[in-house]
Amino acid sequence: MAILNPNFRRLPAQYLFREIERRVAERVASDPSLGSRLLRAGIGDVTEPLPPACVAALHAGADELSRHETFRGYGPYTGHPFVREAIVAGEYAGLGIDPSEVFLSDGSKGDVGHALEVFAEGNRVGIADPVYPVYVDTNVLSGRTGPLGADGFFEGLFPLRANAANGFVPEPPDRPLDLVYLCFPNNPTGAMIDRAGLERWVRWAIAHDATILYDGAYADYVGDPALPRTIYEIPEARRCAMEFRSFSKSAGFTGLRCGWTVCPQALEGRLPSGERTQVHPMWTRRWSTRSNGVSWPVQRAAAAVYSPEGRAQVRALIELYRGNAQRLRHGAESMGLRAWGGMHAPYVWVSCPPGLDSWTTFDRLLDRAAVVVTPGVGFGPSGEGFVRISAFNSRANVEEIVRRLATTDLTR
Amino acid sequence: MAILNPNFRRLPAQYLFREIERRVAERVASDPSLGSRLLRAGIGDVTEPLPPACVAALHAGADELSRHETFRGYGPYTGHPFVREAIVAGEYAGLGIDPSEVFLSDGSKGDVGHALEVFAEGNRVGIADPVYPVYVDTNVLSGRTGPLGADGFFEGLFPLRANAANGFVPEPPDRPLDLVYLCFPNNPTGAMIDRAGLERWVRWAIAHDATILYDGAYADYVGDPALPRTIYEIPEARRCAMEFRSFSKSAGFTGLRCGWTVCPQALEGRLPSGERTQVHPMWTRRWSTRSNGVSWPVQRAAAAVYSPEGRAQVRALIELYRGNAQRLRHGAESMGLRAWGGMHAPYVWVSCPPGLDSWTTFDRLLDRAAVVVTPGVGFGPSGEGFVRISAFNSRANVEEIVRRLATTDLTR
Numbered sequence: 001m002a003i004l005n006p007n008f009r010r011l012p013a014q015y016l017f018r019e020i021e022r023r024v025a026e027r028v029a030s031d032p033s034l035g036s037r038l039l040r041a042g043i044g045d046v047t048e049p050l051p052p053a054c055v056a057a058l059h060a061g062a063d064e065l066s067r068h069e070t071f072r073g074y075g076p077y078t079g080h081p082f083v084r085e086a087i088v089a090g091e092y093a094g095l096g097i098d099p100s101e102v103f104l105s106d107g108s109k110g111d112v113g114h115a116l117e118v119f120a121e122g123n124r125v126g127i128a129d130p131v132y133p134v135y136v137d138t139n140v141l142s143g144r145t146g147p148l149g150a151d152g153f154f155e156g157l158f159p160l161r162a163n164a165a166n167g168f169v170p171e172p173p174d175r176p177l178d179l180v181y182l183c184f185p186n187n188p189t190g191a192m193i194d195r196a197g198l199e200r201w202v203r204w205a206i207a208h209d210a211t212i213l214y215d216g217a218y219a220d221y222v223g224d225p226a227l228p229r230t231i232y233e234i235p236e237a238r239r240c241a242m243e244f245r246s247f248s249k250s251a252g253f254t255g256l257r258c259g260w261t262v263c264p265q266a267l268e269g270r271l272p273s274g275e276r277t278q279v280h281p282m283w284t285r286r287w288s289t290r291s292n293g294v295s296w297p298v299q300r301a302a303a304a305v306y307s308p309e310g311r312a313q314v315r316a317l318i319e320l321y322r323g324n325a326q327r328l329r330h331g332a333e334s335m336g337l338r339a340w341g342g343m344h345a346p347y348v349w350v351s352c353p354p355g356l357d358s359w360t361t362f363d364r365l366l367d368r369a370a371v372v373v374t375p376g377v378g379f380g381p382s383g384e385g386f387v388r389i390s391a392f393n394s395r396a397n398v399e400e401i402v403r404r405l406a407t408t409d410l411t412r
Numbered sequence: 413m414a415i416l417n418p419n420f421r422r423l424p425a426q427y428l429f430r431e432i433e434r435r436v437a438e439r440v441a442s443d444p445s446l447g448s449r450l451l452r453a454g455i456g457d458v459t460e461p462l463p464p465a466c467v468a469a470l471h472a473g474a475d476e477l478s479r480h481e482t483f484r485g486y487g488p489y490t491g492h493p494f495v496r497e498a499i500v501a502g503e504y505a506g507l508g509i510d511p512s513e514v515f516l517s518d519g520s521k522g523d524v525g526h527a528l529e530v531f532a533e534g535n536r537v538g539i540a541d542p543v544y545p546v547y548v549d550t551n552v553l554s555g556r557t558g559p560l561g562a563d564g565f566f567e568g569l570f571p572l573r574a575n576a577a578n579g580f581v582p583e584p585p586d587r588p589l590d591l592v593y594l595c596f597p598n599n600p601t602g603a604m605i606d607r608a609g610l611e612r613w614v615r616w617a618i619a620h621d622a623t624i625l626y627d628g629a630y631a632d633y634v635g636d637p638a639l640p641r642t643i644y645e646i647p648e649a650r651r652c653a654m655e656f657r658s659f660s661k662s663a664g665f666t667g668l669r670c671g672w673t674v675c676p677q678a679l680e681g682r683l684p685s686g687e688r689t690q691v692h693p694m695w696t697r698r699w700s701t702r703s704n705g706v707s708w709p710v711q712r713a714a715a716a717v718y719s720p721e722g723r724a725q726v727r728a729l730i731e732l733y734r735g736n737a738q739r740l741r742h743g744a745e746s747m748g749l750r751a752w753g754g755m756h757a758p759y760v761w762v763s764c765p766p767g768l769d770s771w772t773t774f775d776r777l778l779d780r781a782a783v784v785v786t787p788g789v790g791f792g793p794s795g796e797g798f799v800r801i802s803a804f805n806s807r808a809n810v811e812e813i814v815r816r817l818a819t820t821d822l823t824r
Contacts, residue, residue, distance in 0.1 A: 001621035001688075002590045002681040003532040008694045009683070015700040045485035055478040058709060062470035065462045065667065068806075073457035073666035106518050106669075106707070113702045117553065120415040137701045141529065178414045209413035254485035255477065255708040257518075269414040271421070276413075282420045288427040289549045290525045295518070295707050296667040297470060394480075 007141050010148065016133055016378035017043050020362075027366055034370055039401050041328070041390045042372040044187065044346065046252040048320065048394075050301070051313035054251055057304035061297030072296045077287040079104025079260070079294060083303045087260060090306040091219075091245070095232040101264050101280065103287060104294050104302070108217050108246035108259035113138035114290070115213055115242060115261070118282045120272060123178035128170055129159040130188055130376060130383030132215065135181040152381030161382050162189060168340060168349070169193050172204035180205065183215035185222060188379045188388040189349040190325070190341015198228050205240035211269060211279075212241040217259075220250035220318050222344045238264040242279070249321075249346060249392075251305045251314050258294055258302045321346045324398040325391035331402035332389065335410070346391040349376070353410050361387050361410060369404040419553050422560065428545055428790035429455050432774075439778055446782055451813050453740070453802045454784040456599065456758065458664040460732065460806075462713070463725030466663055469716035473709030484708045489699040491516025491672070491706060495715045499672060502718040503631075503657070507644040513676050513692070515699060516706050516714070520629050520658035520671035525550035526702070527625055527654060527673070530694045532684060535590035540582055541571040542600055542788060542795030544627065547593040564793030573794050574601060580752060580761065581605050584616035592617070595627035597634060600791045600800040601761040602737070602753015610640050617652035623681060623691075624653040629671075632662035632730050634756045650676040654691070661758060661804075663717045663726050670706055670714045733758045736810040737803035743814035744801065747822070758803040761788070765822050773799050773822060781816040 020042050028035045050058075064070035078084070084099040105111050112134050121144055127135050139145055139157060146155025153159045158177055160170035168191035169184075182201065184193040193201075205212050214231040222229045230245075231237040246259035253259075263283040270276050294302075304310045325342035332339040338351040350373075352361040358375035365371045365387070376386030391398070432454050440447040462470075476482035490496075496511035517523050524546050533556055539547050551557055551569060558567025565571045570589060572582035580603035581596075594613065596605040605613075617624050626643040634641050642657075643649040658671035665671075675695040682688050699705075706714075716722045737754035744751040750763040762785075764773040770787035777783045777799070788798030803810070 002623040002691075003535050004681040004683055004689065004691065004694060005530050005532050006683050006685070008530070008697055011697070011701075015697070018700060043486065047480075047483070047485070049479055049483045050477045052478065055474050058474035058477070059471060062462075062467050062474065062709070065470070066464065066467040067461055068459075071459070071461045071667075073459070073664075074455065075667060107704050109704050110702060118417050118420070120417050123415050134701065141698075141701060211414040252485075254704065255483075255487060257704065257707045269416040271416050271418050273418070277416065279416065282416060285420055285423070285427070286553075288430055289423075289546065289553060290522060292519050292521050292666065292669065295669045295710055297474070297709060298707055 005141070005143070007143050010140050010145070010154070011137060015137070016374070020372065020374065023363070024366065024372060037370040038372065039370060039393070039397050040372045041393060041401055042374045044249065044390045044392055045254050046249065046392045048252055048317055050252050050256065051305070051310055051317065053304040053307050053310035053313055054301040057300040058297045061300035065296060075293045075296065075299070077291055077293050078284065080299050083299045086303045086306040091230060092232060092262070095230065096235065096238060097232055097262060097264065101262055103261045103263060103283065104299065105259050105261065106257040106294055107248065108215070108244045109134055111244050111259060111261050112213070112215065114286065116142050116144070117286055118279060119179060119269070124158065124176065125156070126158040126160050126173065126177040126180040128182060129153065129161055129381060130379030131181065131183060132187045133379060136380070159380070159382070162186070162191065163382060164338070164340075167191060169197055172201055176208045177210050179211050179213060181213045181215065183217070185218040185345035186341070187218065188347055188374065188376065188383065190343070190345035190347040192222065192227055192344040195226065195228050195233070198231060199234050202231070202234045202237050202240060206236055210240065211267065212237070214241050214243045216243055217246040218249055218345050219245065220314065221322060221346055223322065224344065227344060232262070238266045240267065242267065247302055247305060250318065251310070252317060256298055256301060258298050320395065321391045324393055324395060327398050327402055328389050328391055331405040334406050335408070342391065348389040348391065350387050350389060352385050352387060356410065358384055358387055364410045365408070368410070369408040371401055371404060417553070417555075419555050422552050422557070422566070423549060427549070428786070432784065432786065435775070436778065436784055449782040450784065451782060451805070451809050451816075452784045453805060453813055454786045456661065456802045456804055457666050458661065458804050460664055460729055462664050462668065463717070463722055463729065465716045465719050465722035465725055466713040469712040470709045473712035477708060487705045487708065487711070489703055489705050490696065492711050495711045498715045498718040503642060504644060504674070507642065508647065508650060509644055509674060509676065513674050515673045515675060515695065516711065517671050517673065518669040518706055519660065520627070520656045521546055523656050523671060523673050524625070524627065526698065528554050528556070529698050530691060531591060531681070536570065536588065537568070538570040538572050538585065538589040538592040540594060541565065541573055541793060542791030543593065544595060544599045545791060548792070571792070571794070574598070574603065575794060576750070576752070579603060581609055584613050588620045589622050591623050591625060593625045593627065595629070597630040597757035598753070599630065600759055600786065600788065600795065602755070602757035602759040604634065604639055604756040607638065607640050607645070610643060611646050614643070614646045614649050614652060618648055622652065623679065624649070626653050626655045628655055629658040630661055630757050631657065632726065633734060633758055635734065636756065639756065644674070650678045652679065654679065659714055659717060662730065663722070664729060668710055668713060670710050732807065733803045736805055736807060739810050739814055740801050740803055743817040746818050747820070754803065760801040760803065762799050762801060764797050764799060768822065770796055770799055776822045777820070780822070781820040783813055783816055
């Protein structure tokens with residue numbers, strides 16, 4: 001009989017956002033009026049329409065598929081060159097990244113999991129805490145951890161604790177690790193690392209021969225040119241980092257699906273035999289064996305992000321969401337709560353009122369303000385005592401959320 | 413230092429279609445005139461434009477993303493209900509399949525590899541030979557095999573030999589296996605299994621508590637209603653089979669990317685502890701952890717396949733390609749070669765001239781007829797001595813290929 005992967009049993013029963021949806025549906029079922037008042041600031045899903053430049057490119061792509069002369073079937077497994085070249089020109093100019101090092105995909109969530117396919121079991125893995133749950137969950141499902149420990153962390157994963165004391169930016173640890181997941185601007189805390197901090201991580205990785213898996217899904221929210229938009233602004237990072245990027249939170253592609261990874265030619269690991277070798281040929285082979293590339297109209301839309309109109313339209317979206325984030329942060333602070341993030345990220349990280357845990361705060365905000373947030377503990381044990389508020393919303397909704405926060409008492 | 417997955421080294425250096433492209437590029441570089449004469453009947457990539465119903469749906473989907481009122485971000489991880497319901501109504505009516513058992517994806521190639529994520533290592537795996545290379549390659553990359561043996565098969569995989577003697581339809585083996593990959597209509601041989609043959613496989617699977625991974629990517633080419641379009645026409649298959657399906661070869665989605673799996677609620681496996689349990693919750697969890705679903709305009713186009721216009725347009729595409737296949741089969745036979753398939757499949761499977769192997773026949777067809785086919789040995793050791801000719805082409809190209817075959821001497 002087929003033997004099933006036992007690691008599925010290690011994970012808590014519900015993926016975070018499924019559990020949120022379950023609680024919301026349960027409340028709406030018992031109080032139908034709640035449905036109409038509900039304002040969602042939970043899951044990080046964009047709310048504004050696609051940039052018109054991307055819509056025009058989708059239409060053009062659809063038309064191309066309608067005619068013999070312009071029909072496209074299978075494309076290159078890792079994306080059409082014109083898209084990869086546009087990404088290099090738009091994101092990595094002057095940083096020594098070649099289009100052959102850019103791998104187009106249907107989104108960053110998938111890529112984060114796929115990355116483990118080129119790494120063997122037995123690596124010492126460091127993961128920030130709290131963090132986007134997919135890093136931990138994909139390590140668990142692929143059998144790279146032991147059971148969940150009493151500290152809320154899986155055996156075999158080394159937590160890099162982020163907390164108010166370190167400004168939610170963990171420093172490199174004193175011990176060696178082989179793979180380290182970092183995410184800046186951070187999901188969920190909204191924290192951003194500065195250049196000196198990122199240089200310390202890169203130096204540490206080179207010194208310990210570690211690979212950094214750098215999630216830059218929110219890079220477009222970096223509003224200060226002194227802050228690093230990509231890890232490759234630190235030149236040595238080409239020797240020690242893969243970067244995950246996405247159009248989801250910049251151009252609003254959450255429903256359209258497109259992202260990319262950078263796997264530099266200079267990145268090496270070693271085989272169990274001890275032989276040092278490049279990661280790039282394996283990552284290339286991974287794509288030719290596992291994928292037939294990204295939908296043609298979507299690739300057209302992705303390239304349109306880098307047209308002059310596309311850039312301006314994306315910039316306007318980012319400004320809207322960043323403005324939302326700043327209002328939400330002030331709104332949370334107006335309740336007397338401590339709040340972080342929201343400056344270079346679309347997320348505000350809010351300390352729960354004294355004595356309340358993440359899910360209780362979630363439930364009270366849902367019941368008393370009809371506002372859906374995300375419980376911080378869903379991002380790891382160090383997220384307990386916080387909630388994440390997402391800035392992906394219309395300005396009108398954000399202003400209404402801020403009004404409700406100002407008049408909601410969570411403490412009784 | 414990060415330890416890399418050593419199984420990448422087990423695979424031959426080039427994925428089959430990359431090697432074909434390399435040889436074609438090499439020949440064209442040394443003889444530029446070849447480029448203009450080249451006719452491709454190699455990779456199974458459709459050549460006709462998308463059905464107009466699908467193009468209209470893509471445009472509608474793009475427009476919906478352009479307006480606040482109709483914008484869609486993240487959808488359900490496993491597809492929007494309207495698409496899953498259309499698939500059940502169009503493909504599984506009366507067969508007891510529920511929309512919750514249909515999982516939408518960005519294509520069948522990915523799904524075949526993803527499936528292994530829910531199965532543990534240690535399963536006894538049977539794979540038809542010759543076959544679509546992805547089944548073998550994904551087993552190798554995920555560490556489920558030993559090294560490549562002298563017989564051309566990887567240690568730990570049990571080959572189900574398909575050959576002229578069994579009409580390229582292997583019978584269930586005498587020994588127990590846990591996972592078995594079957595593909596009908598078959599890629600690459602074009603063979604189709606009849607209902608009695610499929611019943612024998614399902615009975616065998618139930619008796620041995622095995623799971624069949626059934627690749628039905630070419631189901632729409634089944635031209636005889638007496639032949640099973642889906643494994644679920646055998647009712648007991650719901651207890652022993654996952655099915656992989658695709659819009660690529662029916663509605664021409666190779667560049668648009670959409671497919672689905674069926675994972676029935678009744679399908680069970682066992683955990684290493686011995687506990688019997690459903691596969692469905694694990695497959696569901698796999699999708700919520702690893703994916704954010706399929707591009708919205710593509711889901712709209714997929715549903716449009718089942719509109720009255722869509723059905724008629726897809727039927728016309730299938731008829732074109734099936735007519736091509738029958739012409740190509742006759743063309744091969746006119747060279748004095750034995751040929752199979754092409755009746756219920758877009759592939760013709762041709763025996764090489766006596767004394768020639770697959771790659772020599774490939775090279776001679778390229779050099780002498782400027783026709784690209786696929787060497788049979790690329791599909792497994794039992795494919796040696798054959799080439800696959802793809803019917804995905806315009807009728808004019810097919811007629812020209814048939815003319816060239818009739819005047820090409822491969823034997824000297």
